[in-house]
Amino acid sequence: MRTRKLIIDTDPGIDDAAAIAILLSDPSLDVKLIASVSGNVGIEHTTNNALKLMTFFNKDIPVAKGAAMPLMRGNIFATNAHGKSGMGGFEFPEPNLELLLKENAVMSEYHTIMALEEKVTILTIGPLTNIALLISTFPEVKEKIEEIIMMGGSTERGNIGVYSEFNVNVDPEAAKIVFRSGIPITMLGLDIGRKARLTAGDLDELDNCGKAGKMISSLFRSYDGGNIEEGVKMYDPSAAMYLLEPELFKVKEAYVDVEICSPLTSGATVVDFDGILNKEKNTTVCIDVNVDKFRENYIKRVREIQC
Ligand code: BDR
Ligand code: CA
Numbered sequence: 001m002r003t004r005k006l007i008i009d010t011d012p013g014i015d016d017a018a019a020i021a022i023l024l025s026d027p028s029l030d031v032k033l034i035a036s037v038s039g040n041v042g043i044e045h046t047t048n049n050a051l052k053l054m055t056f057f058n059k060d061i062p063v064a065k066g067a068a069m070p071l072m073r074g075n076i077f078a079t080n081a082h083g084k085s086g087m088g089g090f091e092f093p094e095p096n097l098e099l100l101l102k103e104n105a106v107m108s109e110y111h112t113i114m115a116l117e118e119k120v121t122i123l124t125i126g127p128l129t130n131i132a133l134l135i136s137t138f139p140e141v142k143e144k145i146e147e148i149i150m151m152g153g154s155t156e157r158g159n160i161g162v163y164s165e166f167n168v169n170v171d172p173e174a175a176k177i178v179f180r181s182g183i184p185i186t187m188l189g190l191d192i193g194r195k196a197r198l199t200a201g202d203l204d205e206l207d208n209c210g211k212a213g214k215m216i217s218s219l220f221r222s223y224d225g226g227n228i229e230e231g232v233k234m235y236d237p238s239a240a241m242y243l244l245e246p247e248l249f250k251v252k253e254a255y256v257d258v259e260i261c262s263p264l265t266s267g268a269t270v271v272d273f274d275g276i277l278n279k280e281k282n283t284t285v286c287i288d289v290n291v292d293k294f295r296e297n298y299i300k301r302v303r304e305i306q307c
Pocket of ligand 1: 013015016040078081125126151159165166167235236
């Protein structure tokens with residue numbers, strides 16, 4: 001079986017943790033690097049959380065600290081959803097600091113990509129600051145990136161602005177650079193995470209899925225506490241599941257760009273399926289997910305995690 005080389009660029013983040021969980025032990029993947037980025041919480045927290053996850057899952061994957069703020073704007077955090085530390089709701093063991101690289105995320109991503117013979121897949125589940133810096137500083141990496149699979153944007157309405165989604169809205173200039181890079185991109189927007197929900201019963205089932213299941217369920221109970229009855233939205237885990245089981249998703253090609261000027265819609269992804277803007281399509285956009293299979297297979301994957 002082919003093992004796909006993977007870099008995860010993330011701002012953990014409760015749903016980031018739930019996404020990363022199912023990626024670390026899958027035999028089809030070889031996770032080379034975890035890069036942190038400022039997003040849900042500040043960079044010290046997201047880096048520490050990435051290290052905590054590696055320690056919890058007993059993995060010695062290196063962690064590199066990334067951008068402390070967006071390219072042109074101030075930080076916007078999502079502590080309301082993820083807690084002050086970013087992974088509220090579960091007591092993690094102290095992180096193994098030896099996994100933290102001396103080099104920052106952009107340099108580490110560059111060196112990881114260039115050192116590999118094969119092309120690398122990048123999963124982005126946070127703001128796109130590191131990736132924009134990487135491809136602007138080292139454009140030669142572009143041809144060594146097989147695909148960017150991104151949780152970000154929306155084909156409909158937003159969660160932080162009327163039309164803008166958190167990861168893109170936090171650093172819209174970075175997202176614009178990435179969409180315009182020419183690298184193959186698959187986008188899983190808010191609309192997919194909103195469909196792919198775990199039910200209250202699913203969380204109960206996760207409680208019986210070993211150490212990893214208990215951790216994820218406990219994080220999610222604190223993440224979306226008030227709304228568990230409506231189901232927990234699986235934003236970042238839907239991008240992770242796409243990587244593992246793309247057959248569960250329906251996709252459509254589109255031209256995607258990011259609004260960066262308008263005070264009303266800054267950070268909105270403009271998803272042109274119909275060629276209205278007369279631009280070449282640059283993104284594979286997920287437009288639907290088999291929700292029942294998604295829930296079943298996500299839980300099954302968590303149950304199989306050994307840690
Ligand atoms: C995205 O924003 C963050 O809060 C989540 O971790 C996810 O990556 C959803 O808009
Ligand atoms: Ca995230």
